[in-house]
Amino acid sequence: MIGWPALNWFVLGFALFLSFGSTALAGDWADAAVARKTEGALGLPKLDHPSDNPPSAEKIRLGRKLFFDRRLSLNRTMSCGMCHIPEQGFGNYELQRxxxxxxxxxxxxxxSLVNVGYYKTLFVDGRETALETQFVSPLIAKNEMANPSIGYVVELVKSLPDYEKKFEAAFGGPATLQRIGQALAGYQRSLIAANSPFDQWKYGGDETALNESAKRGFALFSGKAGCSQCHLVGKEDAVFTDQSFHDTGYGWMREQERQNPPTTQPVEVSPGVVFHMSRKQIDDVSGPALPDLGRYEVTQDPADSWKFRTPSLRNIELTRPYMHDGGFARLKDVLAFYNGGGAPHDRQSQLLRPLGLEKSELADLEAFLKSLTSPDFSKLAEEARVEAPDNW
Incomplete structure (x- = not known):
């Protein structure tokens, strides 16, 4: 899928540029972020912090700066925030991959990185276990920020004069690998958004917060449809994930498609304008499609082939496209996939089965999923844009 034309990206970027500093945040935004991390939000449990990385406003301010600094990529053009866009739920709904x-x-x-602090493992294959170390992989991956080594990045940060005082304020010393990770982790853990209509109904006792369709959808979610077997809902809070890995059949299905590609491919050149290009035309200008075996790539255990971590469903309405490779553009497509029992094969999880839900039941399920949208997204984006990114 091809995203917006370059002109649209320019217009969006110019609008964002004009917005920097245009809205004064009440008080100190980083202090508010610390309070959010320590006090929690309706519907979510209190967030655990590593004993050697307690939250502080100085770390969060520093982490935000690092997150949006394009100088930290090899050619000074990419930042973490260019894939995890604040206005798009700290994800990217313009691009499939x-x-x-x-x-x-x-x-x-x-x-999406919203509520990422609640995951016990990171990346959909679970290859990292802490936000303090997760940042290394994107910085040195050749198809991401492409730095030659993580030591190169550390020396780069140490050489940038605008970081010296900020590391002193946050850690009492200069930039190090550990401190860079702690600052980035501190900022990302502050990206918390709950208090959704569902939370206000389920955990806040407000019967008017949820409409009847969403209430029916929750009954299906936790009953007939069996969604809550993996997307857990507790009595006092809900992260909506079992933190485990499952083969739903989707990864296996995508591998069959990779090995047997269609003769034509739809390419969206602007919203709603799609051309069907021949496979040869695409292959002539692109690299080969690569397999994705999910958890197997971490454990090397064949039993883990095509297993992926259960994602949280919070704010799912705002964090399209769906599945690990963005293969589904709409919630309706995801629900249709699971309603049909996924993509059955020998290793598919036994938790999946054809559900046989009626059209009205699928509509109720979708209404419930949309009730998980937090009203706090705009606040997180406002905090993210409190200053223009470095190398703007």
């Missing part, structure tokens, strides 16, 4: 340095394609969709 992420694009890194010099337009190099990734295999997977850029996931």
């Amino acid at each position: 992420a694009v890194g340095l010099e337009g190099r394609s990734l295999r997977r969709n850029a996931p």
